[in-house]
Amino acid sequence: MLSKVLVNIGRFLLLIFLQGVLLNDVNLWDGMAIPYLYILFLLMLPIDIPRWLELLIGLIAGLSLDMFTNTAGIHASACVLLSFLRPIYLRSIAPRDGYEFGVKPTINDMGLAWYIKYAAVLIFIHHAWLFYVEIYSLSGFFNTLLRVFLSSVFTFILVILSQFLISKKKGSNYL
């Protein structure tokens, strides 16, 4: 239990730092596609985590990133939304007999097809909320939609790659 908590804290620090220092500066086509890999942390939280705790963790993760980007509240609201919707979505895409005890939402445990379904939808929701709240208007609706779409694809590719990168060993506990 304790090691699980420590691993999650370590992952949190690493991903927020990586996002704040490196990934926020990465962009393709003049800011049309920005990767927000840090939400991988929220995607990798245990399936059976209490919902109130998940909401609080989402808030903290969002606020931490807001400190880097000077956007008080914007990332936080997107992360809180993600943390709220994730358990509901997890239930709706659960295998027929439900999740086995102690299973993790990773490619290793759940398979690639399930993971794509899981990550793509949640990433898209998070990015859509983030970009529309950031621009705070519906003018240029389609332009923003294109940014949402391209950034989601970018984040999604990084999430899948990092999954392959860090879960080579079957049953590895780290990251």
Added chain:
Amino acid sequence: MRNFIQFLVKYHIFLMFLGLEVLCFALIFRNNNFHKASFVNSSNQVTGKIYSWKSNITQYIELQRVNNELSQENEELRNRLSGTFVNVNDHFVLINDTLRERKYRYKSAQIVNSSINKQLNYITIDKGENEGLKPEMGVVNPNGLVGVVKDVSDHFSTVIPIVNLKFTASAELERTGHFGLLKWEGNDYRFAELRDVPKHVDVQVGDSVVTRGASAIYPRGIPIGRVISVQNPDGSNFHKIRLELHNDFNKIRYVYVVENLLKPEQLELENQTEENAQ
């Protein structure tokens, strides 16, 4: 009462979600108020520190270009030194000139972090309250206008650059003297818009746009950009003017923060006039 408690218990997660979202939006709107200090920004100690480490590493890469820029500026300033001029008329002796009073003071600062790819871009600089910076000071560099100081902490400040949807400034066309509102249109950090210039004004492609100095933040005549297209949309009394910014926000390293020493006096007078008018 019982039903109410049951309702709370049943929907407590959803209510908590709503509560947290309200909190987030309160933060967003509080931050929207120009210049209201908030604890979540990179002039805070932790992220400011991290960004200055990062900048310590990355600045070596740009050293060559920055050196060139600084030496060019030195050259220009040297050309203005009194030593480079000869006295044409020896009858006059320079005495302490009480006709001129210092109005602007410049302070150099280094950029430790900046972004260009968002809609709300910010710049963090390595000078703060300890060096005398205050919110609402102008920020310029040799190429022209950069932005305005937003929040300050002890050692860092955040700057709202032109390339932020919240940035506005009064700007004028240097040739005709007409002024308008400078706004960034989002998307591309190389271009901005000049709004509210009436249609009867003769605007030409290539006209240069400079600061107007109306808000007592920037000196007058700091270059901003060059007009690259003028449109006359139907149903509007104003031109649609697009500018190419002089500053390339992707590679600024050093800036000057401008303090207007006469600003309190000007604001006090303006407030007094407004009060008397009511």
